[in-house]
Amino acid sequence: MQQPCESAPQINLYDVKYFAAAPAEAERLIKNRNLYFEALYEDISPALTYINEEEGVLQTRGNRTESMALMIIDQKQGYDRRIKSLQWRQECWESVLADLNDEDRFKSIQAFQQEIYFSDSEIDMLLDKLAKPFSKMLEEREKCKRKAHQAELKKYRELESLWLQKEGKKLTDPNEGKRQYFLKGRFVYLTEAEIETYENMIQKKANEAAFAWGGWGPAQGN
Structure with missing residues (x-):
């Protein structure tokens, strides 16, 4: 097999099958959707209330209608979410196939x-040809996700700003009045009081360590 150059994108068999299996699985779930929903109601048994004569108390046997209804709604929504997820993967797979020539497609x-049999060498060759289209597809999907996230964030900030204006308040920077400080390998924003507390804690630990090792007097800062 011809080895791809180091800069070429890589993809494995599992990644490809994850997307390639989506069309058939989505079709199966859509076909069985009504049957699945109908089956959810078959297990419903009405709640029966009766008197336990030995204990002299009322008891309930069976499932309450409210809890069963909520469970069925949850099962239906989960089933439809599964279909949407598979349809998204199907779209991804089809976009990859569209970038191939007729023979490779x-x-x-x-x-x-x-899942027709191909030799290992033929599979490897196909994976090499699918690598760039897959990389392109994943990059485009990631851009769409970021764009959607930014749109949601912008919408939230606009609503927040309108609410603050209505309440007679102003939108403030959460880091206003704070100073950037390098802490445990990363930069964070802290108030002067927080920085002073942290530095005092570090100095205290240094003094305790010096005393434990037989040092005399407080540890000297850098």
Whole structure:
């Protein structure tokens, strides 16, 4: 097998099958959706209240309607979320296939989607050809996610600003009045009082360590 250059993107068989299996799985779930939903109601048994004569108390047997209804709603929503996730993976797979030539596209569908036998060397060659399209697809999806996140954040900040204006307040910087400080390998924002407390704690530990090792007097700062 021809080895790709070091800068070439890498992809493994599991990654490809994760996306290639999505179309068939999504189709199966969509086909069985109504049957699955109907089956959820088959296990419902009405709650029966009766008197326990030995203990002299009221007891309930069976599932309460409210809890069963909530469970069914949760199961339905989870099922539909699963379908949407598979449809997203299907779109990703189809976008990868669109970047291949006809021959490589046909072989990729056979090898990874239909699971028709190919030799190890043929699989490796297909993975090499899929690497760049997969890398491109993942980058585009990541950009879409960042864009959606930024849009949500902007919307939230706008709503927050409107609320603060309505309340007669102003939007403030959470780091206002703080100083950047290098702490435990990263920069953080602390108030002067927080910095002083932290430095005093470090000095105290240094003094205790010096005393424990037989030092005389407080440890000297740098």
